[in-house]
Amino acid sequence: MIARRELLAGAAAVGALAAAPAAFASESPWGLGVENAPVDGYAPAAMRRVHGRAPSGLEGSLYRNGPGWFRYGSSSTGHWFDGDGFIQRFAIADGQARHSGKFADTLKRRIEQQRQEIVFPGFGTRGVRGAPVQSPDDINAANTSVMIAGGELWALWEGGSPTRMNPETLDTIGIRPFREDLAAMPFTAHPKVEPNGRIWNIGAYGQRVIIWRLAANGVLEDAQVIDVGSRSYLHDWAVTERHLIIPLQPWVHDRMTAPMVDGYTWHGDQPFRILVLDKNDYSNRRTYELPAMFYFHTGDAWEDSDGTIRFDLCASPNAHFVTEQARTMLQQDSGETPSAELALAVLHPDGRAELQRSGIHGEFPQTDRRRQGLARDLVVIANDREVSTLGLMNWRTGASDSYSFGAGQMVQEHLFVPKPGASGERESWLVGVTLNERERATEVHVFDAASISDGPVVIWRSRYAAPLGFHGTWRGA
Numbered sequence: 126m127i128a129r130r131e132l133l134a135g136a137a138a139v140g141a142l143a144a145a146p147a148a149f150a151s152e153s154p155w156g157l158g159v160e161n162a163p164v165d166g167y168a169p170a171a172m173r174r175v176h177g178r179a180p181s182g183l184e185g186s187l188y189r190n191g192p193g194w195f196r197y198g199s200s201s202t203g204h205w206f207d208g209d210g211f212i213q214r215f216a217i218a219d220g221q222a223r224h225s226g227k228f229a230d231t232l233k234r235r236i237e238q239q240r241q242e243i244v245f246p247g248f249g250t251r252g253v254r255g256a257p258v259q260s261p262d263d264i265n266a267a268n269t270s271v272m273i274a275g276g277e278l279w280a281l282w283e284g285g286s287p288t289r290m291n292p293e294t295l296d297t298i299g300i301r302p303f304r305e306d307l308a309a310m311p312f313t314a315h316p317k318v319e320p321n322g323r324i325w326n327i328g329a330y331g332q333r334v335i336i337w338r339l340a341a342n343g344v345l346e347d348a349q350v351i352d353v354g355s356r357s358y359l360h361d362w363a364v365t366e367r368h369l370i371i372p373l374q375p376w377v378h379d380r381m382t383a384p385m386v387d388g389y390t391w392h393g394d395q396p397f398r399i400l401v402l403d404k405n406d407y408s409n410r411r412t413y414e415l416p417a418m419f420y421f422h423t424g425d426a427w428e429d430s431d432g433t434i435r436f437d438l439c440a441s442p443n444a445h446f447v448t449e450q451a452r453t454m455l456q457q458d459s460g461e462t463p464s465a466e467l468a469l470a471v472l473h474p475d476g477r478a479e480l481q482r483s484g485i486h487g488e489f490p491q492t493d494r495r496r497q498g499l500a501r502d503l504v505v506i507a508n509d510r511e512v513s514t515l516g517l518m519n520w521r522t523g524a525s526d527s528y529s530f531g532a533g534q535m536v537q538e539h540l541f542v543p544k545p546g547a548s549g550e551r552e553s554w555l556v557g558v559t560l561n562e563r564e565r566a567t568e569v570h571v572f573d574a575a576s577i578s579d580g581p582v583v584i585w586r587s588r589y590a591a592p593l594g595f596h597g598t599w600r601g602a
């Protein structure tokens with residue numbers, strides 16, 4: 126029997142605490158992107174082409190997910206990560222782009238809409254006294270990423286189940302249980318898909334990790350629980366052809382308090398451990414150590430013929446963004462945290478580990494997903510802090526390319542979209558979204574991966590500013 130989740134214990138602890146009202150000041154540069162979306166979302170509407178022209182062959186949909194509802198009157202979520210999941214679709218066809226968006230119809234959202242207040246506890250939200258929480262899925266915000274599986278669109282959180290949605294209408298179908306006895310187990314927003322379609326994912330609770338293995342159609346093949354010996358915050362991870370790579374950072378959940386984020390402690394004197402498991406035998410494992418650092422996201426991993434494992438990650442000196450800025454950005458601008466630096470972790474067969482820094486800053490690393498777990502050269506990152514920039518790093522050559530959006534644009538994750546009939550990484554478009562603060566509008570930008578410094582080949586603009594998101598996926602037409 127699998128133990129009850131930390132989040133549930135946290136929810137019980139917070140039952141005695143009242144939600145702290147928070148005033149909202151939209152002077153923050155983040156303000157535009159953390160306002161409530163329209164309650165019924167956005168009906169499909171044409172975006173205006175404001176630059177260039179659509180490249181021939183670019184046909185499909187970019188789906189993105191992120192928090193889109195934060196407050197009812199004076200009742201507010203306490204952290205960016207706790208807003209209701211708002212799924213946006215940017216459908217590109219016949220040289221035109223259409224935008225639509227809809228909230229994931231979660232239990233949390235239904236009850237809070239009915240009561241017109243923030244009721245449930247979350248990562249950085251206390252919730253109200255007596256919030257009706259029986260299961261992690263009762264507080265599932267479905268707000269972090271999306272994936273396509275079995276013809277469905279799944280809205281992903283990290284503390285509970287995927288939420289199934291219709292990829293055409295964005296209507297919610299319901300929670301996705303993999304097996305009755307595994308109901309509401311954590312499933313991160315960063316599943317890894319092998320080139321053959323097999324899906325791997327993990328979910329963390331306490332110092333345990335559940336390892337999910339699904340067929341390409343989303344049906345469960347296997348689930349096992351392992352003890353990783355640490356209560357590290359675990360948001361993203363990596364796989365190679367033969368191994369699962371679980372980074373264990375020294376930001377540790379060592380106190381049961383409310384909100385949950387306050388129970389984490391930064392242990393800067395402890396190493397950043399990396400657990401490497403054999404995909405065929407999880408008891409066959411090795412541990413590597415690097416100096417203390419904080420991360421949210423990895424790129425992908427690969428393995429050389431001599432057994433050397435490499436994976437990229439966006440590394441920060443500490444957890445300041447998640448403990449401070451991601452809360453205060455909902456109320457006021459209290460100063461920006463410097464963005465993370467892209468780095469390559471190298472795990473040698475003799476047990477040594479090293480970190481190669483790139484000098485390029487940003488977040489939301491993305492690679493050509495056809496190569497997940499396989500050797501590749503490129504990774505793209507978005508920097509929305511000091512200067513809004515898209516950066517492309519080539520680990521093989523050490524060369525980088527970048528494009529600066531200038532002031533007043535917040536750049537979000539950009540995905541590799543293969544050009545039709547092409548197989549090289551550079552033979553891709555990079556498709557992503559920005560929030561144009563001057564125009565108060567959401568934009569889609571498309572770059573040619575071979576020359577991003579030339580600027581976008583096409584830009585489409587909405588008539589409104591939709592909420593910022595975290596992660597997305599591309600579904601070709």
Ligand SMILES: [Fe+2]
Pocket residue numbers: 269314315360361421422595596
């Ligand atoms: Fe993420």
